[in-house]
Amino acid sequence: MxxxxxxxxxxxxxxxxxxxxxxxxxxxxxxxxxxxxxxxxxxxxxxxxxxxxxxxxxxxxxxxxxxxxxxxxxxxxxxxxxxxxxxxxxxxxxxxxxxxxxxxxxxxxxxxxxxxxxxxxxxxxxxxxxxxxxxLTGQKRPSRLIPFMIQKDKAVEAFREWTHKGILTPSTFRSKTNLEKTVGIYVPFWLFDYGVLVNYQADGQIITHEIRGEYRLTHTDHYDVHRKIHAEYDMVPADASKEMDDHMMDCLEPFNYSAMKQFEMPYLSGFYAEKNSYTDEEMAPRVKTRVAQYGEAHARGTIRGYANVITKGKDIRMSLKKTEYVLLPVWIINYEYKGEHYRFAMNGQTGKTVGVLPVSKAKAGIMFGSIMAVIWGLLTAFGGVF
Ligand SMILES: [Zn+2]
Ligand SMILES: [Zn+2]
Structure with missing residues (x-):
């Protein structure tokens, strides 16, 4: 129906x-x-x-x-x-x-x-x-969603700016025809609540230097450092769409979950929406890897005052508390350049964008390293939130 x-x-x-x-x-x-x-x-x-x-x-x-x-x-x-x-x-x-x-x-x-x-x-x-x-009904009914808050023309505008900023972008690419496929899509996500117990052991090193006559001495003191941390990570998202690139979706985070509404079908009117292609069970391994990283970073973050901290052992236990099936808003611009397909995406709630520009060969060599650095910076920034 x-x-x-x-x-x-x-x-x-x-x-x-x-x-x-x-x-x-x-x-x-x-x-x-x-x-x-x-x-x-x-x-x-x-x-x-x-x-x-x-x-x-x-x-x-x-x-x-x-x-x-x-x-x-x-x-x-x-x-x-x-x-x-x-x-x-x-x-x-x-x-x-x-x-x-x-x-x-x-x-x-x-x-x-x-x-x-x-x-x-x-x-x-x-x-x-x-x-x-x-x-959208029965088992397939999402429990909540974040409605679109950013309009289509904002997404198009951001894309234009992005291409203009791109010193890599050949000018031919900016023509209007490339912008026609802008769609708002509700992407299916699972949100996971995990409780995490981290048992972390490290060798904490304090290094002191001393000049004795003509010798320069270096002392390294070793400390056995133990941390036992219990943390709760709520609403860790993972997109359950086979159509969307996982990494791209991860880069669109964070979403502000306080704006989440109970799901009603009329919200989807005027947008595309997909139902989940994967169950929460199928998604769990990907989320567990991420939660384990959060837990470890959290434990390590509490160890301060050492010149070096070398991991000696870690035991990370996770217990799943809850999963929730939600829809999150994403603007997608698909574009083609010299026979290659690219995709630009914008968080439909916050306006955060992510995209890969087509790269003109001459400048690619110089710039590629710095683009990777930006992406890496984004990733580590998120890891560090917790
Ligand atoms: Zn009317
Ligand atoms: Zn019709």
Whole structure:
């Protein structure tokens, strides 16, 4: 089942507005809260079900004629979820098999083709925002989300600035055509709460120098340093999308979780959204590695006053306390340069950006080292937050 939130005033398709945090009709300007739109949708759905049941009793059997397009709501009664098989007879491996789904647009009747993880998209014929309800309900329902707070033109502007700053960027690249594929996407993330117990042993060295006659003496005192640290790391994020690059998503952090809202479908209207491709169990190893690094850095950070601290042993135990499935907002600009594909991303809440510019060969050699240094600096800065 797919749905488009329609304006109670004029039945136009409504979008979530990043600035007001409300649903807005681009046709008549009407604004409603997310909660109101969801409530209206549920009421319409109940009416449609009642009408369908009544129609069934009368044995008209024509579910298509049930008018559910009253005002808003508009649940598509003829949507179909089917798998398209490859039609070529060449044998294919499992990796080549894409599970495509076809839905019918509730506004224009056009076909909407998606993959098996798409949860929110647009009709390619009429452009109406379209949600795929079964990707967002039951087990697949996210518990919370951070709504988009930054508008699309800000993302485009940031991208332009980024390309202008890029002394590496050949001027041809900045042409308008490269900026057309800007999309707001709700990326599925798992948030993990871990309790960590770190038992850390090190050799702490204090070095003193002494001049005795014509000799310069160096004394090294060794201290056995032990640290036992218990720490709680809450809401450590890991993106559960196979489409998004893990490292790129990590670089978009931090998100401000205090702005998190209870999940309601209308938030996704006007954006793309993906459901999680991986379970929290599948994601756990990646997060555990990260949490272990935090724990160790935390323990080491408490050891001060030594010239050298050499790790002698460490024992890190982690216990998983909670996981939560959430959607986080990301602006993505896909661009192409000389046949290569690149991606620029912006945190849809904070405006933090990350991207890789295409590099012109002549300058690449000189600059590549410093770019790596910047990325490395970012990473270590995050490690050091804890
Ligand atoms: Zn309207
Ligand atoms: Zn359409």
């Amino acid at each position: 797919i749905l488009t939130y329609k304006c109670p005033g004029c039945a136009g398709a409504m979008n979530f507005n990043e600035t007001t945090g409300k649903m807005e009709c681009p046709f008549c300007g009407r604004a409603e809260t997310v909660e109101t739109m969801q409530q209206l949708y549920l009421e319409e759905e109940a009416k449609a079900e009642a009408a369908a049941a009544a129609a069934g009793e009368m044995e008209t059997g024509h579910i298509d004629t049930v008018n559910i397009d009253v005002g808003m709501g508009a649940v598509d009664s003829v949507s179909a979820a089917t798998s398209i098989e490859h039609t070529d007879d060449r044998p294919h491996t499992e990796e080549e098999q894409i599970d495509l789904r076809v839905y019918t647009c509730s506004s224009c009747g056009g076909e909407i083709l998606t993959d098996d993880v798409t949860a929110a998209t647009f009709c390619s014929y009429c452009g109406n925002p379209t949600l795929i309800a079964e990707q």
